[in-house]
Every structure is written in structure tokens, then in C-alpha cells.
Amino acid sequence: MEYYTLLVLLIAATLREATPLVLAALAGLFSERSGVIALGLEGMMLGAAFAAAAVSAVSGSAWLGLGAGVAVAMILALVLAFTCVTQRGNQVVAAIAVNIIVAGVAPTLALAWFNQGGQTPPLAERAQRFTAIVWPWARQARSNPFPGLIYAELLSGHSLIVYIAAALVPVSAWVLYRTRFGLRLRAVGENPQAVDTAGVSVARLRYQAILISGALCGVAGTFLSISASSGFVRDMTAGKGYLALAALIFGKWRPYPTMGACLLFAFADALAALLQGVSLPLVGVIPVQFIIALPYVLTVLLLGGFVGKSIPPRAIGVPYAKGE
């Protein structure tokens, strides 16, 4: 019984951990399927996390925070799009640059505006954050192990953004596989010449994809700073953007498998938090760092073709120039 409760709580923690990963991985999905490397997820998320926390702290509204987070991430996306598409610059370099710039600008502005050592002020009021939404009778249902506890912990009790992330997976799959825009987007990541020949603008499609990617990262970053925690702290994305990219590769650039990879990585993370210092039968204490490193090791193995094969979109990383 106790293990059952523990498992349910673990899965609930997994859902919360997975939310920013799923959002960022979907962001990466749109960008990479259009042929643009999505290394900038980390920076766009961090920028959004700062903007959301700062605006929410000043205005007192979580919704304005979300708006600011999405806006800032989309502005960063625009910088990336201008560099990668219009200027045909090196996509890896551009993304790394954006990540580093944001890692510096966010704490600089936080220090100057709030004077709290590079953080934003703690968000104490309810309206400043997206807090857990408790569904009807969830409190009463908790005493019943099945299905009450599952209702109370897994369905109820998450912030709005968790539900948004869950909904965006099928929406993204639909957009990508069932709409004309999605077909063109996938085509431009495989064979931009063909798309261009068909009279569709490669640049326009890639701009759209990168902007969608920015908006999604905006939601992910907002979740980190004003839902999962109550304020912005330095480097709060802590590599989640790269982890999302790993999940995207792990999910072979498809929406549902990518979500699965995000859940797997988030589960490892939640498990690591749970197993901190706990001695297990047979194996003893599993070092937390090993569990943390696991997603990266798995991704490297996958990339090496040792566990399945993951083939990226064919035109990824190659700037498109008409007539070449």
C-alpha cells in the first residue's frame, strides 16, 4: 500500500518534471523538422523564465507574466531566425550565442532592476503564479486508494501549464501530420529545393517554425519560474533545453515518442530525487549523479546506433540558398 502511494506520487512528480521538457521538445520538433537546429531552446526558455517572473513580480499577474515570457522567447527566436535563415549563418553558433547572451543578460537585468543578487523577488501572492488547480472533490477522493488517489494526484492538482503541455502534444502531432502547413514544414526540413520549386517560400516556413518554437519555449520557461517555483534564479533552466533536445533525438523527431522520452527522462529525475541517499536491496545506494547522467548516456548510445537508429531531418543545419 505504501509503495503504491509512493508510486502514484512519483508519477505525479514525473508529470510536473516532464512539463517543461515536453514543451521545449515540441519547440525543438517544429524547429528541427523545418531544418533548423534547435540548440537555442535553453536560451529561449531562460529568457522567458526571467521575463515571466519579472513581469509577474511587478504587475502581480501571472497571465501578464506568461505573455511576457512568450514575447521574449519569440523575440529571441526572431534573432535566431534572422541569423539562421536571412543571414544564412551557422545555426549551431547562433544558438550557442543566444544561450550565452541570455545566461548573462537575465541575471544582469535582474540585479539592476530588483537588486537581489540576480534573482527576481519571490512571488508570494496567488495571482502571481500558476498554482495547482484542485479538481472537484479531489481532497475527499484522496482517502480512496483506487481510483481516488489517482484522481487526486495524477488528474487533479497540477498547474494549468501542465494540462496545456499535455494538450499540445496531440495538437502538434495534428499540425505536423494532418495540415498543409505541417506537410510543408516537414518537406522543408527534408528537401527545401522541392518546396521552393513548388512555389512555397522556404524562408517564410522556417521563420514560422522558429517562431512557434519560441512561443513554446516561452511557455516552458514561464512554467519554470512562475509555476514550478516562485521566482527566477540564475541558470534556472539547468540544461533542460539540452535535455529536451536529447528527448527529441530519442523520440526520433516524432511527437508521441518524444513525449515518451520526456516522460522517461523526467521519471529518472523524479526517481533521483526520491532515491537520494536511500539504500536499495542488492545494489545499495545508487549515486544520484548516475541517474542524472542516464538520459545523456542513453542519447549518445542511440546516436551511435547501438539502441535503434535515429535519423535526423535531412536538410538540418544547412542554410538554404536559392539556386544552389
Next chain:
Amino acid sequence: MSERAESQGVKWAELLVLPAVNLLAALVVSGVIVRIIGENPWTALKLLLGGAFGSGEGIGYTLYYATNFIFTGLSVAVAYKAGMFNIGAEGQAYIGGLGAGLVCLAAGSAPFWEVLPAAICAAAVFGAAWAFIPAWLQAKRGSHIVITTIMFNFIASALMTWLLVNVLIQPGQQSPETRQFGPNTWQPTASDLLGRVGIHVAATPLNLSFLIALAAAAGVWALVWRTRWGYAIRVTGENPAAALYAGISPSKVTFLVMLLSGALAGCLPLNELMGSQHLISLDFPAGAGFVGIAVALMARNHPAGICAAAVLFGALVQGGSELSFDMPHVNRDMVVVIQGLVILFCGGLDNLFKNPLRILRGWVRGARPR
């Protein structure tokens, strides 16, 4: 003007003018940010330059930081020459520190001149070992080196945290770091070395490894531009298909270059740990691997340029920390912003100024009688 001289002219413009213009653009944008947070950009720049070059102490620190960036800059540049982007210098430097650190911890009372070669070898071998798997995967299985090296940065970070927390930690201590290395393994500082010949300079962490870094730069230059193997590297970087036709094995070049790149990054702890910290600490590379990208891009991968650009970035770090004393609203994060902007302008937006510069040159040349 002959054809050759003309192309040399282009080359010089691109090697000197372009990085200067890019740096200027980065500084202008940074200045706007400084303005936004309510400080005077001019004063900030003056304080920054004064902090970096205004005193013997400032210069010493600047060159000390530059030493780290020469190593990582060379690491990124060598890989870039062969057409690869090594984002893993950070992790390779971290693991290199394990090698150098273990040698220093095991050195006992061995004299420095015996410890140093062993430490250099260990640092290089450990750094290269950390690049080995990404290199092998790229050469044999076609995995993207950018992704694998990023993953290896995170794996290195987890591994080193585990080692420092559980294995190498000094017993009875709370902070995850090793015990201090014996003084016999410390790099002699510049004030030490120059003091012996009667020149007195301020005591700073600047040490012998600065000369090792310069020697490494010279070595990389000789290797890449003056040897057969370097020719193979450059051909592979420019055109792998042509390299194949010329009888060069791109996968072999990829493999060896990445090992060299890892070894160069692995040498960073010769300065950071043996020269200054004298123990293995958590996350001691502190982003130097990423600064290496900025350095290499700005220098267009040439070792001489890398030394110059490394000094520039060393000055930013040193000047930035001085700046944070005088301007409470500006801290070292501002330097990170400038680094990022330099990467953006030199690497991502390099066409932004290149074409206008060419057009400008065309005008100047057009006005001249032929």
C-alpha cells in the same frame, strides 16, 4: 595590383577589420544594455580597460585568464579546421583536470620538473579520452559531434560531481573538493620566475602555463599549416569529398583531430588548477570551454589570432570583475553577455558586415586609378 596581392588584401581585411567591426558591434549592443540598467557605458568601458590593463596586477590577471582561453580556443579551432564543431571543450577540460589533479595528488615530494611533464601528459590524455567516444561515434557511426559533445559535457559534470562528492573529497570536509596539492606541484608564478632574474612584477596567479599555452599555439600553427597531416586536416575541413579523392581518410582525420582537440582543452587545468586553485574543485572550467568558441570564431581559427583574442577575453573577465566593484549594478554576468554577442556577430552574423565591407573595398578600389 596583382591578383595575389589583391587576395592578400582581402585576407587581411577579413582577418583584422572584420573581427574589429564585429567586436565593435558587440560592444555597442552591450553598451545599450549598460545604458538600460542605468549606468554610463563610457565610464563602464573605461573602468573595464583600466581594470584589465591599468596596473601590473590587472595585466597579470588578464594574462592568467587568457591562458585558459588559449587552450580552449585552440581546442575549438583545431576541430573547426577539420570541419567539426567541438562544443565539448568544457567537459574535456573538466576531465583533463581529473588527470592533472590525480598526478599532483599522487606526486608526493617529487620535484616540479618531474611532476610537470607527467601532469601535462595526464591532462592531455584525460582530455583526449573524453573526446574519444564522440570522435569515434562521428568518424565511424556518423553521429553528430555537436550533440554528442554536449551530452558528454553533462556526463562529465555528473561524473566529476560524483567523484568529488563521494571519492576524492578531503575526509572531514564539507565542500566537494580534493585536498590541496603539495607546493612542489604548483606552477611557478610569473612574479616568482621574473623575480629570479631581478624583475619585480605584482604577485598574480599568472604562471608558467602561460608559456605552455603559447608553445601549444605555436605547435598547433606548425602542425596545421606546415605539415602533411595539417594539410590533410585543412583539406578535410574544406571538402571531405576532395580529401577522399586525394587519398586522405576523412574518418581518420576526424578521429585524430578530435583527440588533439580534447587534449588541448584538457590542458586548461595546468593553469587553473596547478597554477591557481591548487586542488580539484567543482566546475572549475567555469565556462572557459564556451569562451573558447568565441575566441576561435573571432580569431578565425588562427593560433596567433587566438592568443590575441584570448587576451581580449581575459581582459573582459578581469576588467569585468574590477568593474563590479565600482558599479554595483554591473557584475561579471555583463562579461558573459559580451562573450555571447561576440560569438553571435563573429560566428552567426558574420555575413552581416562581410558583404558591406567588400562593397566598401570595391568603392575604394574603384576610385583609385588603375
